[in-house]
Amino acid sequence: MEASLQATYDTVLQRNQGEPEFHQAVREVFESLETLRGRHPEYEAHGILMRLCEPERQLIFRVPWVDDEGTVRINRGFRVEYNSALGPYKGGLRFHPSVNLGIVKFLGFEQIFKNSLTGLPIGGGKGGSDFDPHGRSDGEIMRFCQSFMTELHRHIGEYTDVPAGDIGVGSREIGYLFGQYKRLTNRYEAGVLTGKGLDWGGSLVRTEATGYGAAIFANEMLRAREASFDGRRVGVSGSGNVAIYAIEKTQQLGGIPITASDSSGYVVDEQGIDLDLLRQIKEVERGRIHEYAERRGGGARFVKDGSVWDVPVDIALPSATQNELDEKDAKTLASNGVKVVAEGANMPCTPEAVEVFRMAGVGFGPGKAANAGGVATSALEMQQNASRDTWTFDYTEARLTEIMRNIHSTCLTTADEVGRPGDYVVGANVAGFRKVANAMIALGVV
Ligand code: NDP
Numbered sequence: 001m002e003a004s005l006q007a008t009y010d011t012v013l014q015r016n017q018g019e020p021e022f023h024q025a026v027r028e029v030f031e032s033l034e035t036l037r038g039r040h041p042e043y044e045a046h047g048i049l050m051r052l053c054e055p056e057r058q059l060i061f062r063v064p065w066v067d068d069e070g071t072v073r074i075n076r077g078f079r080v081e082y083n084s085a086l087g088p089y090k091g092g093l094r095f096h097p098s099v100n101l102g103i104v105k106f107l108g109f110e111q112i113f114k115n116s117l118t119g120l121p122i123g124g125g126k127g128g129s130d131f132d133p134h135g136r137s138d139g140e141i142m143r144f145c146q147s148f149m150t151e152l153h154r155h156i157g158e159y160t161d162v163p164a165g166d167i168g169v170g171s172r173e174i175g176y177l178f179g180q181y182k183r184l185t186n187r188y189e190a191g192v193l194t195g196k197g198l199d200w201g202g203s204l205v206r207t208e209a210t211g212y213g214a215a216i217f218a219n220e221m222l223r224a225r226e227a228s229f230d231g232r233r234v235g236v237s238g239s240g241n242v243a244i245y246a247i248e249k250t251q252q253l254g255g256i257p258i259t260a261s262d263s264s265g266y267v268v269d270e271q272g273i274d275l276d277l278l279r280q281i282k283e284v285e286r287g288r289i290h291e292y293a294e295r296r297g298g299g300a301r302f303v304k305d306g307s308v309w310d311v312p313v314d315i316a317l318p319s320a321t322q323n324e325l326d327e328k329d330a331k332t333l334a335s336n337g338v339k340v341v342a343e344g345a346n347m348p349c350t351p352e353a354v355e356v357f358r359m360a361g362v363g364f365g366p367g368k369a370a371n372a373g374g375v376a377t378s379a380l381e382m383q384q385n386a387s388r389d390t391w392t393f394d395y396t397e398a399r400l401t402e403i404m405r406n407i408h409s410t411c412l413t414t415a416d417e418v419g420r421p422g423d424y425v426v427g428a429n430v431a432g433f434r435k436v437a438n439a440m441i442a443l444g445v446v
Helices: 003-015 020-036 039-046 048-053 103-118 138-155 172-183 206-224 241-252 274-286 288-296 328-336 351-360 373-386 391-419 424-442
Strands: 055-064 070-084 087-094 124-129 162-166 232-234 257-264 265-268 301-303 314-318 340-342 361-363
Touching: 003 020, 003 048, 003 232, 020 048, 020 103, 020 351, 039 048, 039 055, 039 424, 048 351, 055 103, 055 138, 070 087, 070 103, 070 138, 070 351, 087 103, 087 172, 087 373, 103 124, 103 373, 103 391, 124 138, 124 162, 124 361, 138 172, 138 288, 162 373, 206 232, 206 241, 206 314, 206 361, 206 391, 232 241, 241 257, 241 274, 241 314, 265 288, 288 301, 328 351, 351 361, 361 424, 373 391, 391 424
Parallel strands: 087 124, 087 162, 232 257, 232 314, 314 340, 340 361
Antiparallel strands: 055 070, 070 124, 257 265, 265 301
16 A cells, blocks of 8 residues: 555554454455555545544444343444534444454445445444344344333434344334334334335335345446346345345346355245345245245255355345355355456455455456445435435435436546546545545634
8 A cells, every 4th residue: 555545554554453344344445545546636635545544433332122032232322423514424334243343443434435435425334233133023123122122212313323134134124113112202203214114214116226226236237247137147145135136137137046045044945036035034034044945846956055155146245244245155156257346345356356356357446336226225225214205115226216216327437537447445435535536625723
């Protein structure tokens, strides 16, 4: 890295020890910013990088709740309000045992640039808890969400900070969180949370938006290479919100998704994933992925050990979690002839994997561009809440498609402009950064 970037990065490391995912996210952005070298002395003069790396506010709080046996449980809650230069903090809540401050900061940092890329007026934030929802009853989930919101409510608001879902937080959890917010504040403030149910302020297409958006982005990448999804084998990891709707849109675009996974293993279904069955098992029954192979029959198989990326595919949409696709996986995918990889999850590919794709000429769409459809549609939900209006599915999906196409072309145009044609990572980071940096300069040192 260039000396001044390296010095800032070293300071970030020193001030944020023991947070490797956060370091990884910062490093990737800094490496992209090298392409701006010498062009924008004003960014240095205004201390933009150091200010960007330091969240505006970091909240850590106790979340006490009582389980079904009457035992008192304690979890830790987080909300990192990262950057509000472009609008209220916006980003999801993650409930997963791996959540800690470093994970929330990495996700919040990424969110700043992603939200900027959407072109919509939203700042960056993220939150969550180390609570594990797996195996918890509905009553336990509700009590946990109520306790979490009892603290969080004083920090959020439709003009301040607007959380949404992420891993472990879907419309059920958003419902319990919203109900408690409404009770505590005595306000029906629909715009305070997104990902709401359709009967109480939610937007059509929000549930589908991240997965749909990732498939639409991959389709644009294919079109830029004069290719398409038509008849192509598609590898998808995960079997949650993002994965399910990435599979659905891929099928609509003519691709054949043949894999899905969870933390217990993966399934391969050469006939193409049966989406109704997958949904029944994962969304309705909240079951495990091996049940898919057992109930599907016809050659679908469950693999407990090994990597879903061992399966030869033309297009890969990693949609589970961070750092799930490493260098070895990337080499396997490349040698099996993968053409395009678009991240449905946040940072699922390690930096070494991304380098393998770059060297092999595989198109690589980073999460902050490829999965921005979710937060973009959240912003559309906020627009509908503010105007007390509801839009049709077709209209909202058309808006999502337009946003994804714009992000795709912005990435390519920016990459060209800074001398890295075809590099979506550089394009996304530089374009996302410039808008936030310019706004920060305009707003003064705050
Ligand atoms: P869900 O909770 O709905 O699904 C997550 C899926 O990933 C589950 O199948 C889960 O399996 C699997 N998974 C989680 N951790 C691991 C792990 N360590 N190893 C293997 N599999 C794992 O979450 P989402 O689909 O909402 O989120 C998936 C990714 O997409 C995350 O990176 C999230 O940040 C990102 N994202 C989500 C957005 C959204 O709108 N929901 C928006 C933008 C990005 P299991 O049940 O076994 O844990």
